[in-house]
Amino acid sequence: MAGNILPKAELTTSGRPVLHPGEVESSLLSSVDLLPEQEHNPAAAASFPHLKSGLLILTNHRLLWLPESATATASPVAIPLAAVAHISSSSKKSIKTMFASPRVRFRVSTTPQGRVDPGGSQSVPVMLVLRGKSTDPDSFLGRFFEAWRGRAWEAPGGSGSGASTSGPGDGLRAPVVGVAGILRKEQEMWESTDKSLQDAFQDLNALMSKAKEMVMLAEKMRLKLLSGSNNQTGAANDEEMGSKEEMQDWLLSVGIVSPVTKESAGALYHQQLSRQSIVLISLLQKEVLSEFKEDMIAQLEITEIGLLSYFLGIELADFVKIPIERAGGMINLIDIYCVFNRARGTELISPDDLLQACILWEKLDVPVMLRKFDSGVMVIQNKSHSDDEVFARIKSLVLKPDALRSGVSASDAAMTLGIAPAMAKEHLLTAESKGMLLDVSPDGFRFYINLFQEIDLHDVY
Amino acid sequence: MRRRPGIGGLQNAAAARDQFRALGDNVAKLRTDLMKEQLSTFRSQLEDFARKHKNDIRKNPAFRSQFHEMCAKVGVDPLASNKGFWAELLGIGDFYYELGVQIVDICLATRPLNGGLINLEELCKLLRQRRKTAREAVSEDDCLRAISKLKVLGSGFEVISVGKRKLVRSVPTELNKDHNEILELAQVQGFVTVEEVERRLTWSSGRAIDALDSLLDEGLAMIDDGHRDGKRRYWFPCVSSISSFVGTDTL
Numbered sequence: 223m224a225g226n227i228l229p230k231a232e233l234t235t236s237g238r239p240v241l242h243p244g245e246v247e248s249s250l251l252s253s254v255d256l257l258p259e260q261e262h263n264p265a266a267a268a269s270f271p272h273l274k275s276g277l278l279i280l281t282n283h284r285l286l287w288l289p290e291s292a293t294a295t296a297s298p299v300a301i302p303l304a305a306v307a308h309i310s311s312s313s314k315k316s317i318k319t320m321f322a323s324p325r326v327r328f329r330v331s332t333t334p335q336g337r338v339d340p341g342g343s344q345s346v347p348v349m350l351v352l353r354g355k356s357t358d359p360d361s362f363l364g365r366f367f368e369a370w371r372g373r374a375w376e377a378p379g380g381s382g383s384g385a386s387t388s389g390p391g392d393g394l395r396a397p398v399v400g401v402a403g404i405l406r407k408e409q410e411m412w413e414s415t416d417k418s419l420q421d422a423f424q425d426l427n428a429l430m431s432k433a434k435e436m437v438m439l440a441e442k443m444r445l446k447l448l449s450g451s452n453n454q455t456g457a458a459n460d461e462e463m464g465s466k467e468e469m470q471d472w473l474l475s476v477g478i479v480s481p482v483t484k485e486s487a488g489a490l491y492h493q494q495l496s497r498q499s500i501v502l503i504s505l506l507q508k509e510v511l512s513e514f515k516e517d518m519i520a521q522l523e524i525t526e527i528g529l530l531s532y533f534l535g536i537e538l539a540d541f542v543k544i545p546i547e548r549a550g551g552m553i554n555l556i557d558i559y560c561v562f563n564r565a566r567g568t569e570l571i572s573p574d575d576l577l578q579a580c581i582l583w584e585k586l587d588v589p590v591m592l593r594k595f596d597s598g599v600m601v602i603q604n605k606s607h608s609d610d611e612v613f614a615r616i617k618s619l620v621l622k623p624d625a626l627r628s629g630v631s632a633s634d635a636a637m638t639l640g641i642a643p644a645m646a647k648e649h650l651l652t653a654e655s656k657g658m659l660l661d662v663s664p665d666g667f668r669f670y671i672n673l674f675q676e677i678d679l680h681d682v683y
Numbered sequence: 684m685r686r687r688p689g690i691g692g693l694q695n696a697a698a699a700r701d702q703f704r705a706l707g708d709n710v711a712k713l714r715t716d717l718m719k720e721q722l723s724t725f726r727s728q729l730e731d732f733a734r735k736h737k738n739d740i741r742k743n744p745a746f747r748s749q750f751h752e753m754c755a756k757v758g759v760d761p762l763a764s765n766k767g768f769w770a771e772l773l774g775i776g777d778f779y780y781e782l783g784v785q786i787v788d789i790c791l792a793t794r795p796l797n798g799g800l801i802n803l804e805e806l807c808k809l810l811r812q813r814r815k816t817a818r819e820a821v822s823e824d825d826c827l828r829a830i831s832k833l834k835v836l837g838s839g840f841e842v843i844s845v846g847k848r849k850l851v852r853s854v855p856t857e858l859n860k861d862h863n864e865i866l867e868l869a870q871v872q873g874f875v876t877v878e879e880v881e882r883r884l885t886w887s888s889g890r891a892i893d894a895l896d897s898l899l900d901e902g903l904a905m906i907d908d909g910h911r912d913g914k915r916r917y918w919f920p921c922v923s924s925i926s927s928f929v930g931t932d933t934l
Contacts, residue, residue: 248820365820426750429728430756432725443718527766555837559833559836564784572764573834573835574835
């Protein structure tokens with residue numbers, strides 16, 4: 223039975239594998255066969271299970287095979303990477319291999335009895351047949367090597383094989399026979415990758431300590447600025463304000479999460495920009511005055527990052543005109559995020575960048591604005607957009623004969639108004655909160671005209 | 684400085700304030716210089732790191748995940764802005780912002796089917812299918828990070844846990860406790876019946892039907908009346924796997 227040879231893989235009730243601490247998935251392939259290689263050792267191969275067409279999950283600790291259908295008789299198994307003795311690099315390509323499903327071959331250490339064991343004295347050749355249509359065998363092989371070399375299971379907190387902390391590959395490599403030159407080169411490549419991963423973690427730690435220092439320095443500065451702005455007024459504030467803006471840029475560069483950066487850009491760049499300033503900034507953006515950039519930044523009393531923020535604000539205000547029109551006057555912020563970034567292609571903006579840019583519009587003389595509904599949904603609309611006009615149209619819709627009887631739903635309103643259903647729903651809810659509409663249906667999504675509004679309390683009879 | 688009563692006291696207080704202010708200016712200037720220096724040191728350290736390990740971050744989901752964890756522990760957000768050093772030097776911003784766009788697309792495309800609630804696992808699977816030609820692997824951890832950034836845009840993007848599963852919500856509908864309990868119940872077979880809800884959760888008939896109907900209205904549930912026993916089943920695409928068989932070829 224498979225259970226004797228290969229360790230079982232534990233699954234959650236929803237069929238996902240239970241991962242060990244520190245274990246992270248790296249690759250997922252469907253329709254994979256896990257088979258022993260017949261040619262070499264028929265005896266061992268006989269007791270090794272033939273697992274057909276399953277889901278293969280590579281993690282940084284193990285190779286997991288799960289049956290793809292619930293009715294399969296096979297049970298989920300896991301091969302610890304610690305028990306992998308050797309992985310074959312891509313073998314020769316031939317006419318035969320071109321039309322067959324790609325195969326990955328490796329050896330697994332076993333005890334003389336055939337149980338998979340990282341310290342086992344024998345090994346069994348195993349083959350993965352990748353039948354899935356969308357598999358890239360080279361990419362998977364690369365990740366397999368990486369995970370195997372990475373030896374993440376030896377890290378503290380990882381479920382482990384033996385306490386051996388010898389260098390990568392020591393003692394587990396079976397003697398190599400065959401295309402030795404290519405093999406060796408490939409192994410050397412992965413060996414250097416592994417060393418660099420160890421380096422990488424060390425460097426990462428060092429970097430993070432520095433980042434931590436920055437965070438603590440920022441906190442000290444923040445407290446100082448806070449106390450400073452409480453005691454002083456007037457001229458001294460300009461000094462403080464100057465360093466406050468620089469502080470903001472500083473925080474943004476390092477990516478420090480602080481209440482200061484979460485405040486609106488309105489607080490960041492505190493003054494309303496004059497018409498003149500906006501023109502100057504646009505010229506800078508178009509690189510007309512680029513040789514005066516430093517002087518202008520000083521003159522405008524903004525920072526380099528501040529300037530970039532204004533560029534984005536202006537660019538965005540121009541960009542949204544067409545999408546707003548196409549959407550019928552109002553568009554979801556998240557839709558703009560997608561449309562804008564897709565148009566950009568590279569150097570995409572983050573969701574935070576987008577939000578800050580829209581908030582910055584308050585300081586710029588642009589015809590668009592950000593609006594937040596009670597539900598939390600945020601939209602961009604033209605400043606000239608009139609809610610009253612929309613309400614008038616809703617009212618006429620709601621007074622139609624069928625609407626009087628069965629009310630108006632968000633999708634009805636959407637079709638009539640020519641806007642997205644989500645937007646229509648927001649308008650209906652707002653109209654309801656203004657008392658114009660009533661929502662008495664049991665399922666809560668049909669709106670009726672509020673006739674009670676028409677009743678004058680002083681004229682009831 | 685102790686405040687003394689009288690004009691003399693006022694003058695002294697003013698003088699003291701002036702002195703403090705002057706000192707404050709100098710101190711502010713000094714600290715700004717210090718900040719600039721620290722920033723420049725940090726930047727070069729990050730540059731070095733990027734030069735050596737930019738590829739590791741891109742190619743290795745495990746390393747990437749570790750990187751993010753450490754950033755979070757330290758209190759920095761490498762994905763906050765594309766103007767930050769992290770995005771500029773490490774270049775991971777684009778990866779996550781683009782992932783965000785793709786996630787929104789997929790959620791939108793599957794909304795007619797699952798009402799705006801999709802299984803994280805399925806989302807990742809659809810993402811990988813869509814990104815077949817891309818060189819970078821996408822892990823569930825990556826999806827979660829991209830989604831956490833999307834939250835700030837206010838359209839209700841959020842990850843909620845129901846039982847052992849994680850569901851990604853892309854509409855601002857609130858799920859109350861009753862809804863959550865039904866979803867948890869539905870995970871086992873992908874559907875529930877009114878009786879089952881009443882029995883397993885010990886609810887009244889009215890409560891069960893109310894909750895199920897509102898889930899129906901939100902588009903999160905689908906009705907199945909085609910069984911011989913005549914009992915109506917409420918299917919939940921977001922926790923069952925039926926959605927993987929229906930309509931996803933079109934994505």
